Amino acid sequence: MTSLFAQEIRLSKRHEEILSRRLKLLQQMKSKFGDQNKEKASQIQAAETAFKRNLSLLKDIEAAEKSLQTCIHPLPPPEVVSLETLYWASVEDYLPKWEQFLLGRAPHPIAVETQNEAENTIGNKAQ
Incomplete structure (x- = not known):
């Protein structure tokens, strides 16, 4: 009977260890998921900024091209x-x-x- 009781205590401790590791892994996953979301938001912000910059550069290039065309081929x-x-x-x-x-x-x-x-x-x- 004591061997069953000792085995029950050992299994209970093992169960607590497993639950503790599971909780730790869940917290790590939650933290990593949060970091990924922050990184993704940062990348989206960087892409939007780059898009605006590229649009501005394109407008500047078109204006310069128009200016050069009028210099080369005046009206x-x-x-x-x-x-x-x-x-x-x-x-x-x-x-x-x-x-x-x-x-x-x-x-x-x-x-x-x-x-x-x-x-x-x-x-x-x-x-």
């Missing part, structure tokens, strides 16, 4: 811009005529206009 004078606008408007007007000619559905647009102008000039001289 043309208003007269040139006006002529360019008129040129592209003329191109848009003539585009359908040229498309028909290039598709083989109409005569050469310049030849027709030249012929019409010549007829108008002859007609005006006759009057």
Whole structure:
């Protein structure tokens, strides 16, 4: 009977040791988990700061690029811009005529206009 009682005491002590180690391990895990959360929060903060810095640098680079572009290719004078606008408007007007000619559905647009102008000039001289 005493051997059973001694064995019970030994098992009880062993159980307490195991519970004590378990509690210690749980505390260590909790501490490590807290440290990981702090580290993760720190990394998130660092990433956000880096993102803001990179965005600022990108804006600065774009501004510098725009500044260099205006230095290299200054804006043309208003007269040139006006002529360019008129040129592209003329191109848009003539585009359908040229498309028909290039598709083989109409005569050469310049030849027709030249012929019409010549007829108008002859007609005006006759009057």
